[in-house]
Amino acid sequence: MVRKLIFGSRYFGKGSTDCGPGEEEIEHAHSLSTILVYVYAFCVTDYIPWLRWKTDFDGHEKSIRNAILTARKYQDPLIDERIQQWKDGVRTKQDDLLDVFINLNEPQLNADEIKAQILDLILAAFVNVSNNIEWAMAEMMNEPRIFDKAVHELDLVVGKERLVQEFDLHNLNYIKACVKEALRLHPVAPFNLPHVTTADSIVAGYFIPTRSHVMVSRIGLSRNPKVWDNPLTFNPNRHMNARLVQGFTWELPPNEPHVDLKENLHDLAKAKPLFALVKPRLSHHIYPTLDHDGDAS
Numbered sequence: 001m002v003r004k005l006i007f008g009s010r011y012f013g014k015g016s017t018d019c020g021p022g023e024e025e026i027e028h029a030h031s032l033s034t035i036l037v038y039v040y041a042f043c044v045t046d047y048i049p050w051l052r053w054k055t056d057f058d059g060h061e062k063s064i065r066n067a068i069l070t071a072r073k074y075q076d077p078l079i080d081e082r083i084q085q086w087k088d089g090v091r092t093k094q095d096d097l098l099d100v101f102i103n104l105n106e107p108q109l110n111a112d113e114i115k116a117q118i119l120d121l122i123l124a125a126f127v128n129v130s131n132n133i134e135w136a137m138a139e140m141m142n143e144p145r146i147f148d149k150a151v152h153e154l155d156l157v158v159g160k161e162r163l164v165q166e167f168d169l170h171n172l173n174y175i176k177a178c179v180k181e182a183l184r185l186h187p188v189a190p191f192n193l194p195h196v197t198t199a200d201s202i203v204a205g206y207f208i209p210t211r212s213h214v215m216v217s218r219i220g221l222s223r224n225p226k227v228w229d230n231p232l233t234f235n236p237n238r239h240m241n242a243r244l245v246q247g248f249t250w251e252l253p254p255n256e257p258h259v260d261l262k263e264n265l266h267d268l269a270k271a272k273p274l275f276a277l278v279k280p281r282l283s284h285h286i287y288p289t290l291d292h293d294g295d296a297s
């Protein structure tokens with residue numbers, strides 16, 4: 001979409017003669033990283049708002065404003081150019097998301113709204129993807145057995161006569177497991193985006209009052225030893241099993257003749273939670289978290 005962008009988490013070159021990123025790419029990427037760093041920064045004025053009355057108390061606003069200006073310096077002219085191409089009729093075929101945004105009717109987006117959408121998307125898609133690729137490659141290079149297995153799967157599914165395509169993915173289960181394992185072990189940030197609760201809530205027995213800042217720990221979830229065996233080990237095999245059907249018998253509760261398949265009105269999730277009586281059906285040693293009576297702990 002934006003022809004001058006390089007998505008990557010590290011930059012080694014200064015200037016573009018070595019085929020690496022040039023000054024402009026580096027400045028653009030640096031501005032995006034700066035904006036993302038401040039998403040998680042502790043800001044005193046979030047908690048004592050009157051300190052904002054006269055001044056940008058902790059200097060965050062200035063840094064973010066400058067970073068946004070820098071990012072937009074590179075992005076916005078390309079977006080304006082594209083809008084003009086549609087106005088002049090020199091562009092008539094929608095090739096990418098920017099073309100789609102420009103031609104939307106419901107709702108119609110003006111130039112500022114398109115620029116804001118593009119900035120949000122570039123920020124959202126920037127570090128997660130490059131971080132995941134970098135960590136997956138790093139972990140696999142340290143485990144040649146895993147790397148070989150991934151290459152073997154590619155050779156089997158795709159062969160050596162063509163490059164892998166997106167439609168191959170559903171046959172590349174081991175590759176997908178490697179990606180999932182890199183995402184589990186190495187989220188790019190320790191927390192999900194900050195959220196604010198809109199109502200009093202209870203989660204896992206904890207009371208969370210309305211208007212609380214909620215930060216979900218990605219590390220706490222994905223490296224939790226109560227959930228994952230050897231949580232710090234890169235082991236794609238842990239994602240290879242669809243265990244619910246294999247591992248348990250599934251029965252309806254006694255007073256329910258069938259599962260109610262009604263959907264929610266506001267989304268397509270199941271309206272009522274699924275209740276079922278499940279019992280382990282494989283050898284006992286396969287269930288490391290069962291107690292001696294066969295109950296899950």
Ligand code: HEM
Pocket residue numbers: 120121124125128129132183192193194
């Ligand atoms: C490995 C790849 C990715 C990971 C791990 C990832 C992860 C996440 C996470 C954790 C959030 C925050 C959810 C929340 O707590 O609200 C998020 C938000 C988002 N992601 Fe991704 N993402 C990835 C790739 C992408 C890509 C490729 C795109 C778009 C092309 C994208 C678009 C978005 C958008 C638009 C948001 C919402 C941002 C906002 O609230 O302004 N993501 N992503």
